Amino acid sequence: MSEDVRLYIVTDDPAKASLDVLGCFLSEVPSFIRIVTDAAQVSGIPPGSRCLGYWCAWNGRRLSDAQLAWEELRSFGDPRIEGVSEYFFSRIDEWNAKRRQAECDRLASIVAEYQGGAAAENPQKQRWF
Incomplete structure (x- = not known):
C-alpha cells in the first residue's frame, strides 16, 4: 500500500x-x-x-x-x-466540484472551438448547435 x-x-x-x-x-x-x-x-x-x-x-x-x-x-x-470526519467529506465535495468545473470549462472550450470554425464549413454540423 x-x-x-x-x-x-x-x-x-x-x-x-x-x-x-x-x-x-x-x-x-x-x-x-x-x-x-x-x-x-x-x-x-x-x-x-x-x-x-x-x-x-x-x-x-x-x-x-x-x-x-x-x-x-x-x-x-x-x-x-x-x-x-465531516470535514474530510467536505474536502471530497470540494474536489468533486473543482473536477466538474474543469470538465465543464473544457467542454465549453471544445464547443466554442467547434462552433467557431468547423460548423461554418459544414452546414450539417450547424444543426447540432
Missing part, C-alpha cells in the same frame, strides 16, 4: 462505493484514494490511515473475508485506522 493514500475505502462493491462515497466513477477515483476489497488488503492498511467501510451486500449470516478483517480491525480498536 502506498504512503500517499489519504483514504482507504473497504468495500464489497468498488463501483458502487466510488459513486456513493466519492461521487465519481471507479475509473475517476484519484490516486490518493485506495479502494480495498479483500482481507489481505485490509490487513495491509498502514497505521494511522483514514478508513471507511462501505458494504453493499452485508449478509448477517456469512461475512466475506474482507468484512471479517474490517470488523476485526474495528472491534479491537486497532490503532491503524482513523475515522473519517
Whole structure:
C-alpha cells in the first residue's frame, strides 16, 4: 500500500462505493484514494490511515473475508485506522466540484472551438448547435 493514500475505502462493491462515497466513477477515483476489497488488503492498511467501510451486500449470516478483517480491525480498536470526519467529506465535495468545473470549462472550450470554425464549413454540423 502506498504512503500517499489519504483514504482507504473497504468495500464489497468498488463501483458502487466510488459513486456513493466519492461521487465519481471507479475509473475517476484519484490516486490518493485506495479502494480495498479483500482481507489481505485490509490487513495491509498502514497505521494511522483514514478508513471507511462501505458494504453493499452485508449478509448477517456469512461475512466475506474482507468484512471479517474490517470488523476485526474495528472491534479491537486497532490503532491503524482513523475515522473519517465531516470535514474530510467536505474536502471530497470540494474536489468533486473543482473536477466538474474543469470538465465543464473544457467542454465549453471544445464547443466554442467547434462552433467557431468547423460548423461554418459544414452546414450539417450547424444543426447540432
